[in-house]
Amino acid sequence: MATILILPFLSISTGHHHVADSLQTELIQQSHHCEKIDIFSHYYQRLEKISSAAYLKWIQYLPKAYSSLYSFLACGHHQTKKRHFMYELMFINGMKQILKEKKPDVVFCTHALPSYLLNQLKTQFPKLKVVNVYTDFFVNRIWGREHIDYHFAPSLEIKEQLISEGVADRNIFLTGIPVHRSYKMDVRTGGNSEKFYNILITGGSMGVGGIFQLIQELAPKGQIQYQILCGKNEKLYNYINRLNHPLINAVPYIENKSDMNRLYGTASGIITKPGGVTISEAIEKKLPAFIYHALPGQEEMNLRLLKKKNLIIELKNRMEQPIEEQLLHFIQSEDACNDYHMHLEQYVEEKSEADIAKVLANIIHNDGKCGETH
Structure with missing residues (x-):
């Protein structure tokens, strides 16, 4: 030992x-x-x-x-x-x-x-x-x-x-960037039901990064259910609960990785910042990663390199196109999904040695x- x-x-x-x-x-x-x-x-x-x-x-x-x-x-x-x-x-x-x-x-x-x-x-x-x-x-x-x-x-x-x-x-x-062994288990239950696509949102656990603005800009129309991972950010968790919106749910801190893996298994995609670990988890679960903000320093560097490898989808300003419209355009486009997964598989194969x-x-x-x- x-x-x-x-x-x-x-x-x-x-x-x-x-x-x-x-x-x-x-x-x-x-x-x-x-x-x-x-x-x-x-x-x-x-x-x-x-x-x-x-x-x-x-x-x-x-x-x-x-x-x-x-x-x-x-x-x-x-x-x-x-x-x-x-x-x-x-x-x-x-x-x-x-x-x-x-x-x-x-x-x-x-x-x-x-x-x-x-x-x-x-x-x-x-x-x-x-x-x-x-x-x-x-x-x-x-x-x-x-x-x-x-x-x-x-x-x-x-x-x-x-x-x-x-x-x-x-x-x-x-x-690649090591991810927890729990995420290597396939528990996918499908990313959508008859009513909703399920989108995870993360990146607000430290209280920085523009997540409150993002939530204000979601404007759900009825096709996407948003699950917002709040971590230990009680201010964020309470804010979302006060919204009392049927399509925007606050998810408290998840300590158990197997529970998190099951949540990933319900998703059609994840909205996040370009942190190395979160993006690597999304890649492991074969989920499209939509980027809404990058913190200065490491995340800015990650964003440039991930865009170059076509491993993320950068969300446009909502004034150009509403966020939900951007998400649905990607999720419902066979060509966009196939192209994204082609680049994702290339990266997975690259690091599989x-x-x-x-x-x-x-x-x-x-x-x-x-x-x-x-």
């Missing part, structure tokens, strides 16, 4: 944590001791809470400023010798302490910052295996490269990018001889 750490960053329930949870489920299934640690909360709990709250306010009220700063700090070509001394000053001693205390055999990073720190420390822990598990459809330049053992790539383009930056082909696994469970087992048990899974 291996000792394994999974390192997301910040306590906000973002894709970094969802992917970490998915990996943890797989690893526990394989009987490994597995622990998830956020180094920020671990050492600076009060500061982390302040930082998380500030981040949410920043992307909500000053999105252009955040987008510009993110592009400046994280986007662009990876620089081998680039150092981020502030991150090192705050976290590198803490990371050393965690490694010495926990003595992990393998560490999985689902966020760029832990990856950067471990890339700096790897020579001091030569027996440690470090794996980057990317949670978006692009890779920012903060992620470690040179001393990282393995990479779970979300797309062929990212695999090619990593190779161009000096990562060996044999150390990259084209897995590496099964997550097999790759994890090989990394842990076969002393890193993982090329057999390609």
Whole structure:
């Protein structure tokens, strides 16, 4: 039995944590001791809470400023010798302490910052295996490269990018963004009844991202039933319930992944933001993903790349065409659906070369001889 750490960053329930949870489920299934640690909360709990709250306010009220700063700090070509001394000053001693205390055999990073720190420390822990598990459809330049053992790539383009930056082909696994094993079970009950198509809406659990405006613009005409996933956002949940609309339903936080999988099985599509995990879940369930808004930073980058691969449908402004009319035009168009599913299948086939469970087992048990899974 291996000792394994999974390192997301910040306590906000973002894709970094969802992917970490998915990996943890797989690893526990394989009987490994597995622990998830956020180094920020671990050492600076009060500061982390302040930082998380500030981040949410920043992307909500000053999105252009955040987008510009993110592009400046994280986007662009990876620089081998680039150092981020502030991150090192705050976290590198803490990371050393965690490694010495926990003595992990393998560490999985689902966020760029832990990856950067471990890339700096790897020579001091030569027996440690470090794996980057990317949670978006692009890779920012903060992620470690040179001393990282393995990479779970979300797309062929990212695999090619990593190779161009000096990562060996044999150390990259084209897995896509890992989703929870529950979503791999087919429980589809059909996306519509005699009366309604069923559309899921997500992306409002953190209270940012324009979901209230979206709900105001739905204007249901009777052909679509909207299920809005509120997460732990009580303000959103109460707002929808006060609407008392027979075709707009608030769905509270769903903890059980099997329950969420059954909800996916009733849907004809999902309206969402271009978060890496949500889009990957939609792809797994073969649901068209309609994009209504992108948060600054990572989601803006995802949106560009997903549009290029034709894996999402970007909703137009309702002044150009009402939202429900756009949804029905797509859902009821055989040509549009066939074209979308053709691109979706191309992507699924592209990433099918590496099964997550097999790759994890090989990394842990076969002393890193993982090329057999390609």
